[in-house]
Amino acid sequence: MANFKEIMSRPERLTGGHRMCAGCGGTIAARNVLKALKPEDKAVIANATGCLEVSTFMYPYTAWKDSYIHNAFENAGATLSGAETAYNVLKKKGKINSTYKFIAFGGDGGTYDIGFQSLSGAMERNHDLVYVCYDNGAYMNTGIQRSSATPHFADTTTTPVGSVSTGKPQNRKDLAEIIASHHVPYVGQTTFIGNFSDLHSKAEKAIYTKGATFLNIMAPCPRGWRYATEDIMHVCKMAVETCYWPLFEVIDGKWVLNYKPKTKLPVEEFLKPQGRFKHLFKKGNEDLIAQFQKEVDERWEQLLRFCEE
Amino acid sequence: MSSIDFINENVNWKNITPGGEIYEGGTADEFCTGDWRVDVPEFLAEKCKQCLLCTPVCPDAAIPVKDGKRLDFDFKHCKGCGICAKACPFGAIVMKKEEK
Incomplete structure (x- = not known):
């Protein structure tokens, strides 16, 4: 992989001037995934409906330097499968010479929920593409409704905290594990840490591994999570250090843990900066935090078993 | 055209x-999204060690990098989120109130 300075010196493929919120995590994810593309290669981007789709391409302003396909909520996987197949045919006929890489972006709503069947199909057919989920754990674009990626007890507009509710009653599903069960050549889970070497190297592997690959990137949303906008790197760090959001990859079916904290921090460190979990710190709600911790511990133990750590 | x-x-x-x-x-x-700003970052070039840790964290690609070195902010696009100021280990970015 190119070193950090080289990667950051590459030309921008997602320009400024898009209308995502100040401090948006989704944009940080997309921008850094594209940094992993070799400058000489071109890309075709499909985007499931979401903040990223409606705010980065407001006709006639596009923030994308590469070819970009607007897409409905549910079919980014299918659209890109078709584009990739067409490319292969044209390349075979000698009508295209340049190298194109195929990348789909979707939020957790468009990936975990609504786009799930077309994603599953694209993975099973093993098209040569990457699907990148920027997971901010709710339908942020339409006003913070819960999704199947929303963590337990989070306050959202469809699971509002009040006298009869303590936030989302269910747990979140593990999409990276589900996609790994499709037996695709590469699955990676990452977020924003330090100089982004984890994200850049996983994006490069995902883009340049032949076949269907999947990246799950935790991308905090300051509006929906209600933390101070400038604290995004701290929130990500705490997600990793508490083992709420472990960094791992699955290469040809082999699970690899990329980071194991020396001291696993209590999950409160991750929950505390976020307004959506404020109610958990009220007197009498200690058992809810204990429950959250238990869930994190169980999943972490399971991951360690998968990775044979 | x-x-x-x-x-x-x-x-x-x-x-x-x-x-x-x-x-x-x-x-x-x-x-131009620069007019969204409430706070504005100031780049203190003399404190900067060119570690570039501020560059991947910018959602607006508003920290131009040329030949491995960052330049001053692109104020046409910077929305003033302040993530870069927190990411800088050397205090070379300070946030101030935007004067309109």
Whole structure:
């Protein structure tokens, strides 16, 4: 992989001037995934409906330097499968010479929920593409409704905290594990840490591994999570250090843990900066935090078993 | 001619592009989001060690990097989120109130 300075010196493929919120995590994810593309290669981007789709391409302003396909909520996987197949045919006929890489972006709503069947199909057919989920754990674009990626007890507009509710009653599903069960050549889970070497190297592997690959990137949303906008790197760090959001990859079916904290921090460190979990710190709600911790511990133990750590 | 030169609120429907397609990339670069700012970052070049840790964290690609070195902010696009100031280990970015 190119070193950090080289990667950051590459030309921008997602320009400024898009209308995502100040401090948006989704944009940080997309921008850094594209940094992993070799400058000489071109890309075709499909985007499931979401903040990223409606705010980065407001006709006639596009923030994308590469070819970009607007897409409905549910079919980014299918659209890109078709584009990739067409490319292969044209390349075979000698009508295209340049190298194109195929990348789909979707939020957790468009990936975990609504786009799930077309994603599953694209993975099973093993098209040569990457699907990148920027997971901010709710339908942020339409006003913070819960999704199947929303963590337990989070306050959202469809699971509002009040006298009869303590936030989302269910747990979140593990999409990276589900996609790994499709037996695709590469699955990676990452977020924003330090100089982004984890994200850049996983994006490069995902883009340049032949076949269907999947990246799950935790991308905090300051509006929906209600933390101070400038604290995004701290929130990500705490997600990793508490083992709420472990960094791992699955290469040809082999699970690899990329980071194991020396001291696993209590999950409160991750929950505390976020307004959506404020109610958990009220007197009498200690058992809810204990429950959250238990869930994190169980999943972490399971991951360690998968990775044979 | 770029599509942003003639596609605006006053364009006649006959003159918009078929299918709402546009035929070039990166046109958003011409759009100013700098006026969203409440706080503004100040780059203290003398404190900067060129570690570039501020560059991947910017959602707006508003920290230009040339030949491995960061330059001053792109204030046309910077929305003043302050993530870069927190990411800087050397205190070379300070946030101030924007003066309008």
